[in-house]
Amino acid sequence: MIELEGLTKRYGDKMAVNHLTFTVRPGIVTGFLGPNGAGKSTTMRMMLGLDRPTAGDVRIDGQHYDRLKDPLKYIGALLDAKAMHGGRSAFNHLLCLAQSNGIPSSRVHEVLDTVGLTAVARKKAKGFSLGMGQRLGIAGALLGDPRILMFDEPVNGLDPEGIHWIRNLMKSLAEQGRTIFVSSHLMSEMALTADHLVVIGQGRLLADTSMADFIEQNSRSYVRIRSPQRERLLDVLYAAGITAVQAGGETLEVDGGKAEQIGELAAQHHLVLHELSPQQASLEEAFMRLTAESVEYHAHSDTPAPSGLPAGAPPDSSAAAWGDGWQEGRS
């Protein structure tokens, strides 16, 4: 279990991470979502003790990361695929990491095998492609056979085969009962792998919800109708108390899942329908709507700051209140 409490990171007068409070629960895949520059990587670096928080705290099973005696056996992390010395061979790169945690060198061969790099184990890392570098990074994360795994945008820049591989790997790791915390800026990717979702924007918490709830609450469902007798259909729908919106051309859209009711109404009035299809807005749209609000909010909150208000405290408190409101509204 990873607990973040009021985690804040400030670079100069820019708030990279702003009062972040959430929990990564054990045994599930938690997706950490946000647009580029939302503060995902900074948050992960603070979790791993690489960056010092300006305020707040991160604890892993109640301990600070730098107090862990055997960190690689506790958390395996892939932050940056190229965070390695290019002149060192894949085997030696993993060996020096293993030795620093007292992990036997036989384990190095095992993880190289797991990620499929055995054939190039003695090759220098700088000759590796992005996908191979990513695999080597993941081998490093798996080295200690850790209970918690942390991946920062693992599919970035990978070809479809690589994406598929990582996706399956994460699934199989999760099935073994490991805790997985994975960041991404692609909602579609998260929808396939994550059980739980933490969304941030501008360093603030926007959502902390289960994937199923997020899908249910954020994907707008509507019925799309096309009919040559559009005017009559509108009248019939209006009489039945259903509001239809014109969506260009002959297409009408009705909010909610009322396809059956509309079909029956049309049949009763002998109306010809060319299309009657229930639709659901994509999660990507829902995610963009969510983060767009944060950007909008951010712009408003910043304007009063220079006019004499003490910077920092008021945006913080209002941000927390705003975030709470969102969650209350959803739960």
Next chain:
Amino acid sequence: MSTPQQPPTQQLAPQAAPDRQAAPGTPYSLYTSPIPVTRTHLGHALASEWTKIKSVRSTMWTLGVFLLLVVGIGLLVASQTQDEDFGNVPYTITAFFGLVLGQICLITLGVLVISSEYGTGMIRTTFTASPQRHRVLAAKLIIFFAVAFVVSAFAIGFVGLMTEAMHSGGEGKAWGGTVVMGALYVSLLGVLALAVGSMLRHSAGAITAMLGLVLVPAILPAFLMLSESMRTIGEKMMEYNAPNALAKIFGLDNENAAGGAQLGLLVGLTAAAIAGAFVLLDRRDV
């Protein structure tokens, strides 16, 4: 760029909320590793740093060039001198000329031991694996010092032995002490470079800073001597600069001081730089 088509969410829902979903109160089985847990200590860090230093080519290059310079120039000087030249000097004096150049190799290696990690991003992986940063730096300092001392002591000793063999007719002074002092001096310069590299985190910057530290006090006195008010500063610089310290250790100026004060200054300077490196290491983000 093609955006992946979003599948309808009805299909997604069962995938997204599988059985393993750990709702509050639901029991879930946590993963336990078969690998035994060991408490990490400095020994692990030393093993790791030893693997690191021997698995990159820059180590072989810098140490190879160092050996080539010290042994090559040393033997060259030995072959061009007569037995009488070694009347009142240690036989290791021939190693001095190579060391003046060779110390730059050790400075470069010292800087690279840490700055290459910052340059490549490896440092984040290192500190994730060993969050006890002071332990990592301590291990780097120990391993580098050991390697540099052994290599330079071997080079100086080898040159001393060869020179003695070639000029057995000369009297020669006991030179065992000069091997230790000389190796200590150049190794400490490298350790200082490592500490500076840790503070500056930049290969070129740290190497330049170290070259400045070694060369400027050797060149500047010539100009400082022109002005009366600067004369004392110039004299101190001349006495304590790195090439002159080595010259004293190898008895080049026929004094008996043997560079103890110069070595003391370097020890103090290195200790201060190491202290600074440790303080900054803990404070800064990686």
